[in-house]
Amino acid sequence: MEPVETPVELDVELDRTSPVPLYHQLALAIERAIETGALKPGDRLENEVALTTRLGLARPTARQAIQELVNRGMLVRKRGVGTQVVQPHVRRDVRLTSLFDDLEAAGREVGTELLELAPCTAEEVLDPPGLPDELVRVRRLRSADGVRLAILTNYLPTWYTVDAAGLERTGLYALLRAQGASFRIAHQTIGARLMTPAEAELLGEPEPAACVTMQRSVYDDTGRFVETGMHVYRASQYTVRTSLVV
Amino acid sequence: MEPVETPVELDVELDRTSPVPLYHQLALAIERAIETGALKPGDRLENEVALTTRLGLARPTARQAIQELVNRGMLVRKRGVGTQVVQPHVRRDVRLTSLFDDLEAAGREVGTELLELAPCTAEEVLDPPGLPDELVRVRRLRSADGVRLAILTNYLPTWYTVDAAGLERTGLYALLRAQGASFRIAHQTIGARLMTPAEAELLGEPEPAACVTMQRSVYDDTGRFVETGMHVYRASQYTVRTSLVV
DNA sequence: TAGGTAATTATGTATAGACAAAGTATTGAC
DNA sequence: GTCAATACTTTGTCTATACATAATTACCTA
Incomplete structure (x- = not known):
């Protein structure tokens, strides 16, 4: 983050006789x-x-x-x-569905190019709670009606198995559901930033280009980790519709 | 909570050479x-x-x-x-709307009887974060098509003003929106239990009666507290439809 | 001027200890 | 058998201290 000149000195009065801790x-x-x-x-x-x-x-x-x-x-x-x-950013609720499901529901033709499917460890994933030590990283380029839309990076526990053919054919959540995953709780943050050069090239955007970013961590109904994802969307192509999530 | 006979002694191995804290x-x-x-x-x-x-x-x-x-x-x-x-319970997402809004959207005739409108302090409300010290407690009996449905207890910050006439005429969230409240984040827990005798009498249920309970705490987009509610629904009359909430 | 290294800054992790307070269990009086 | 008082159990709050580590800044040299 960018530093500021001087830290702010707050005017705080603490009352040690108060029952409030x-x-x-x-x-x-x-x-x-x-x-x-x-x-x-x-x-x-x-x-x-x-x-x-x-x-x-x-x-x-x-x-x-x-x-x-x-x-x-x-x-x-x-x-x-x-x-x-925290810098204020737009934070909107969104359905616990995958992009694939949403595009298909909207009648769009969904395309998926698998960029990477590799084992990795929890260290490279920033801070979602409940992360198992060993994960599988799935990275895909998603298109709608032939137009590139998003780069989707997801991290899965190794107790789920996904293969390249399945990932290119259908949505990730469909693959996980087929293996008994239940989706109950998601923590999701949506933001924006400039694309990296590599992302811009993959998405076919001239630089500089803005992207919508979405980080989501999903848990099942016992609180167990299901997956976490870090998605980058072309801001020119993607908006989010939302509702409340608990 | 109900005690069990013996606390469970976990088999835990800690590795002090690990970089994992x-x-x-x-x-x-x-x-x-x-x-x-x-x-x-x-x-x-x-x-x-x-x-x-x-x-x-x-x-x-x-x-x-x-x-x-x-x-x-x-x-x-x-x-x-x-x-x-934690005992597992059904936890489902739900829209960030008031019961009034939902019933009206469903074409039901909504009735509201104001049971209580009184100042109170944060102490009596269990643990939602960001609670101001002084609150207003609103307690209502909600009906649909003349059938008693729920007892709604809500706690509001004192910077919102609500009156009896408004509360009986429309939904709480409509009143808050009219005063500039924005609803962005809600934490919500849904459970069930047996009604207390007083609740059963108010709701017209013979005892013993089960109820669906819903606790919700709502924050705006700066993280500021908007309201917290503790609602009791007749299980025979009420189910919840849900979607993901962040 | 740029790159490398060292120093500094600030948070992260961990230990140790003490007292407060909510909830439960036990005991004794009636 | 009931109720109040007391003791006990366990988490909650707080202080104090030390070292680790990531990030930034300052300094030195080519």
């Missing part, structure tokens, strides 16, 4: 600072040591407050960099 | 025990002190592991009682 008071204070504009998107908080020294608070206590806000997507932390207020 | 190794071990059946729904884990003494682990480290699984809905903890594997 200190970590929660701090979380509320940071939250209020965000909602009133005292902390703006992109602003950095004081580093943990400075904040806790100034407030007379223990560092694990402040970290617990910050972690709550990180879990809710309001803050983001990076080692060696600091804690930053 | 210890808290994460423990979280994975507990998760695997749940998915393999070594830990069954309703089972209790060893208490924190016993577990960490046996594993040679610090208590905050183990608590971090457990907290991850609590956040994912796999475990539930209660002070003085212990940590328990």
